[in-house]
Amino acid sequence: MALEFIADELARLKQSNLFREFRRIEGPQSAVLQTSDGEVLNLCSNNYLGLAGRPELADAASVALREFGSGAGASRLVTGNMSLHEELERRIAEFEGTEAALVFPTGYMANLGAITSLIGKDDIVFGDRLNHASLIDGCRLSGATFRAYRHLDLVSLEDSLKRASNFRRRMIVTDSLFSMDGDVADMNGLVELAERYAAITLVDEAHATGVVGDSGRGVCEAFHVEDRVDVRVGTLSKAVGCLGGFVVGSRDLIDLLRNSARTFIFTTGIPPAICASAIAAFDIIQSEPQWRHRLAENARYFRQCLSRAIGMDAGGTGRGEEAGIVTPIIPIIIGEAEEALRVAGELLKAGILIPAIRPPTVPNGTSRLRISVMATHTKDQLSDAAASIEKVC
């Protein structure tokens, strides 16, 4: 009786084309996937460099599995802190050029833990309206006053900052590369504002780690502002090809998070085999920059194909171009969820997997195909996909 509302809720989701279902993938993640709908070209993965399917990562994990077992068994602060966790954190800090790093079970938890450790009810936090859900949830959970500013609009941000001097702390949180729009925050402008109004900056590089910047450290690297950003968050789950999230910054910051981030303290450490895979992934990111270059080349090429095929200005790079950033995320905004589902369904019939992204992941009326290019796509695959998109759109 008490759960009768669930059937109503499900019916409502179905009626508004917002019901979600799984698609089963057989075999490893790669540019071509074996799915329950047959073989498809994968144009929607965050496995940007193809590392999730690389044998080096699987080999590192299997050696670690035999040596360390399958699980950490407890919170890192109890008996779950294994040598591989520390090795991974040293590796991340070295890669990011920071004093220290802390690994969380997911990027989502890294954002929640970092934000709620640094601000509370006496503080105010400013977030881009299109920030990822984990940043929004972290802001809400912190108990701080929350002000959303218009997407990428630093004038709107400054307006709010001007009126916030009576709060104990001010904090600005933003995605660096926006996951559903493929555009990039103006990190120079943002850091200048933060300095002018004495605000803490937290930048989520989830989609930029391994992808953007000369060394693959992200958008802050491309804008040369790494040393001016207080807290940088990354994930091991996208270009790094594994699972987990991390925060990098000063030794004091990391010591504080280890002692106060509830999403770190009250959860089990990630499995040691995942740590080993992630270390192998950072080795590849550093020693094989050609994948990052190929990703940028593919992203540029696919934008050209789309612009020829559907006349679309698939720019959407925000301030990225100024900093020489070509992002692998290309949104084709369709509008209503029903139409986005239709287009995605037609593409699937043509062997191309680009699921419709619908509310609440994106704002109402902006359902879209969110394309993400991989370094391992061939030019032929990309030009064929653009031709199919032309037929369907």
Ligand SMILES: Cc1ncc(COP(=O)(O)O)c(C=O)c1O
């Ligand atoms: C911008 C952004 N931040 C954080 C996350 C969460 O990362 P994870 O999948 O590691 O939890 C995601 C994606 O899921 C994301 O797109």
